[in-house]
Each structure stands twice: as structure tokens, then as C-alpha cells.
Amino acid sequence: MAKIRVNTRLRIYRLVKPLLKLIMKIKFNLQADLPDEVKELKPPFLILANHQGFWDAASIGVNLSKPVSFIATDAIFRTPIFRKVLNLMGVIPKTKAISDMDTLKNVLRVKSAGGIIGIFPETRRTWDGTTLPLIYSVSKLVYKLKIPVVTAVIKGGYFSHPRWGIHLQRGKILVEYKLLISGDEPGKLRPDEIHPKLIKALEHDEFAWQEKVKIRYKGKKPAESLELVLFICPSCGKHGSMESKGKTFWCKDCGYKVEYNSIRRFVNPDSRVIFNNIRDWSRWQREEFIKFLDSVSDNETILAEDLYLEFHRGFRSAKTEHFAFGSLHLTRQNLTMSDEQGNILNVFPVKELSGIESQRGERMEFYHGNNLYNVKSIKKGLAVNKWLWAFDALLTQ
Incomplete structure (x- = not known):
């Protein structure tokens, strides 16, 4: 300052x-x-x-x-x-x-x-x-x-x-x-x-x-990118299957579909709506995700993963520098960063990570030692909430 x-x-x-x-x-x-x-x-x-x-x-x-x-x-x-x-x-x-x-x-x-x-x-x-x-x-x-x-x-x-x-x-x-x-x-x-x-x-x-x-909110594409926060389908339970366009939000696996209306409720006049708002869906989703994490005791099962990512490195307020494209995979003990060819770039012990946070809604940052790592999706966005919940659960055990 x-x-x-x-x-x-x-x-x-x-x-x-x-x-x-x-x-x-x-x-x-x-x-x-x-x-x-x-x-x-x-x-x-x-x-x-x-x-x-x-x-x-x-x-x-x-x-x-x-x-x-x-x-x-x-x-x-x-x-x-x-x-x-x-x-x-x-x-x-x-x-x-x-x-x-x-x-x-x-x-x-x-x-x-x-x-x-x-x-x-x-x-x-x-x-x-x-x-x-x-x-x-x-x-x-x-x-x-x-x-x-x-x-x-x-x-x-x-x-x-x-x-x-x-x-x-x-x-x-x-x-x-x-x-x-x-x-x-x-x-x-x-x-x-x-x-x-x-x-x-x-x-x-x-x-x-x-x-x-009951205030009405008006604007373009109100449901666009909802999958960044709601990533589990409440109908079939599949992770990472939700997609959005305009005011429509649906599961690409089972076809469950809702619309996000002007008073910010989920509606579908032709089908059953399981949750009529983001809050209730998100609370159910967190419980399901924590149950999944608790059910895994080995260090082989992947708890969270994302492909098509871009990696940057820096420190605090200094400008971050791009160094690779690739993927992240999380197990109970390690976060593995790989490049596009699947070659391992870094294996971070979860207990050594700090400062894990989201930035701009669709990016994740964390520190390992004095290095800040910034991760973003090169596609539609990163469901950072999933990663935050996973790290919170693992680091408090």
C-alpha cells in the first residue's frame, strides 16, 4: 500500500x-x-x-x-x-x-x-x-x-x-x-x-x-456458468455433468433440466424440480461430496480432477507467469500437477499447501513454500468450490 x-x-x-x-x-x-x-x-x-x-x-x-x-x-x-x-x-x-x-x-x-x-x-x-x-x-x-x-x-x-x-x-x-x-x-x-x-x-x-x-432480476443469460457452483446432478448423482446456456441448466448424462427464472428459482413446468434454489442444491451437494470424501481411505482414488487447465506461478501481488498447460488430480495425500502429455510436473503433499483460495470465481490459487500457483480452465471455467471443499476436508482431518 x-x-x-x-x-x-x-x-x-x-x-x-x-x-x-x-x-x-x-x-x-x-x-x-x-x-x-x-x-x-x-x-x-x-x-x-x-x-x-x-x-x-x-x-x-x-x-x-x-x-x-x-x-x-x-x-x-x-x-x-x-x-x-x-x-x-x-x-x-x-x-x-x-x-x-x-x-x-x-x-x-x-x-x-x-x-x-x-x-x-x-x-x-x-x-x-x-x-x-x-x-x-x-x-x-x-x-x-x-x-x-x-x-x-x-x-x-x-x-x-x-x-x-x-x-x-x-x-x-x-x-x-x-x-x-x-x-x-x-x-x-x-x-x-x-x-x-x-x-x-x-x-x-x-x-x-x-x-x-420477490424482486425480479433482469439480464442476459442468468444461468450461464452455474456449473461452477453446482457440479453434482441431483437426479443421477453424476459429478461434473451439469451444463448451462442462457437461462437453462441441465445434466448431460440423465437429461435433468431446469430454468433459472427472474425471481431466481429453478422451474420446469414439464418435470419435477428437485431443488428450487441454488442454496438448497448447494447444501445437498456439499453433504454428498463430503460423504464421498469420507468413504475413501486409500491414496489411489482420485477425489477431484480437472483437465484442460492453464498454470501460472508467482508470489503475492507480483505478476504471475504462465509455465504450462495440463491437469490436476487430488488424492487424500497429494495434489498432482501434470502437463498436456501426462508428464508429472509437481506432486504437492496436501498438508504442505496453504493459502488455498478462489480468484475471480473461476480460478484457484494455492501456495507451496514461497511459490504461488494460479490455476484456470482454458474451457468454460473451473468448479473451484469442489476443490475448496476437498482441501478443507483433508486439511482439517
Whole structure:
């Protein structure tokens, strides 16, 4: 993060904010519930939010009088021009899933400058529209900083641009702000007291909310790339058999088919619908996948695999370099990377991997030692969720 230029940032923010707010209104029908106690709160303070989509930071920031320094993945700093813009905006880089002292130093710098610090405690965007578990280290940070905490719950962001989706969808994005910790509370509450408050404040289920409001979302090809999140057919149980086009989602093995309609339900007037929303399908799918993982005890059975991949290597925010095309195969003990001819490039012991995360919805990254590996599909996309679930299960055993 470059040295903070408070006055420069504030001038740019005041210049850009009206245009960005107008764009967000036109594109997404952005609305805000901003109580006076938040509107009049003087920095420094923390703003914590659920993480639904790419536009979350903009959805939150345009409603506030001063710019927010959001903590963001260092992956978005890898393009030189974009890095300059992000530094000017005061964005704080963070390596996903890895402890980073530089991030803490930059956060303290923003606090000292009287700024607003923005954090998404889930650390990753939701795949199924529900709030993910919050990392406990955020509660420790709240305790350490001893400044007020504002929460921002984003509703409709998942339907407007889900992490697996390609095209923007217009319906409504609502941001609800709340002053959660204020007065003499900062510094008095312990992390174990703060954490449940954050969990309760940021809990959101997009599909439960949609059942009440029934907002219609309109845009091109709403089901396109759904197979990045839903990869098991609920009818025949086949893995990797789902395909999408336009608003249609089907299994190429058994023919099970649904359409993803404007209120974001799965429908089929001519056939039985097993799950009518992504959340329920995804929860069932996770249970099935974990059962499969638990049923395998040897180190020969392949738990997850993908072909037609492109491999890049780098480190943190430095630009990654392409080094091969090939495939990945995962067993209980090893992740094997092979080239297009089937020659083994690397065999990574699963227990030695760290920082395993998704990027841009369809890419996977992980660290082995000081090397960052970035993996993407050269076809339609990579079902990263499958890999994350597999690694989570193996690394916690």
C-alpha cells in the first residue's frame, strides 16, 4: 500500500463519488438504509460487511461521506495500472488465507490518519447466497483497534452479480448500515464477546430474503456458468455433468433440466424440480461430496480432477507467469500437477499447501513454500468450490 495521501484521496473521492453512485443506481438499482448515527459518525471507524459480489465495496462506499480503505486480495494488484489506482484509493492488499503483518501495519496507518477501514470478515464471496463463517482474527482486530464498528449488510448483491455469473443482472441492491459497537464499548468487549455479535449482525440468506421481497432480476443469460457452483446432478448423482446456456441448466448424462427464472428459482413446468434454489442444491451437494470424501481411505482414488487447465506461478501481488498447460488430480495425500502429455510436473503433499483460495470465481490459487500457483480452465471455467471443499476436508482431518 502506497503512503496515504488523505487530501488527494478525499478530493478524488468527492469528484468520482456522484458518477459512481449514478452508475450503481442505473446498473443495479442501488438503495441504502443509512441511519443518522452512522451518517454522522466521525472516523476513524471500522465498517464490516457480508461479501456477496464484485461490486460490494462500491455499493458500500458510495453512500458514505468519506472514502473507505478496504482490505482486498493482493491478486487484484498484479496489473500495474490497476495497482496504481488501488493505491491511490487506499486499498489495503492482503494475501488470502495467510497471516500478513504488512496488512496490520497498513490498517493501523489508516486509523492514525483518521480514515475508515473496510473489511469483509468472510474473506471470500459467497457461492450460494448465504453468509459464510467469519474469521475470528477480525474480532481480535476489532478489540485491538478500539474504534467504533459499523456493519453493512448487503442484500440483492448475489442476484445482481454472483461470483459464478458472467452478466450483470438488474433488480435491487439494498445496503443496510448499523452502528454495532460505539461509545465506551470499543476496547471493553473481548474478542470472544465481539465475535458472536458480528456473526449475528452479518448473517444473511439471500434466498430467504427473496422469498419475502420477490424482486425480479433482469439480464442476459442468468444461468450461464452455474456449473461452477453446482457440479453434482441431483437426479443421477453424476459429478461434473451439469451444463448451462442462457437461462437453462441441465445434466448431460440423465437429461435433468431446469430454468433459472427472474425471481431466481429453478422451474420446469414439464418435470419435477428437485431443488428450487441454488442454496438448497448447494447444501445437498456439499453433504454428498463430503460423504464421498469420507468413504475413501486409500491414496489411489482420485477425489477431484480437472483437465484442460492453464498454470501460472508467482508470489503475492507480483505478476504471475504462465509455465504450462495440463491437469490436476487430488488424492487424500497429494495434489498432482501434470502437463498436456501426462508428464508429472509437481506432486504437492496436501498438508504442505496453504493459502488455498478462489480468484475471480473461476480460478484457484494455492501456495507451496514461497511459490504461488494460479490455476484456470482454458474451457468454460473451473468448479473451484469442489476443490475448496476437498482441501478443507483433508486439511482439517
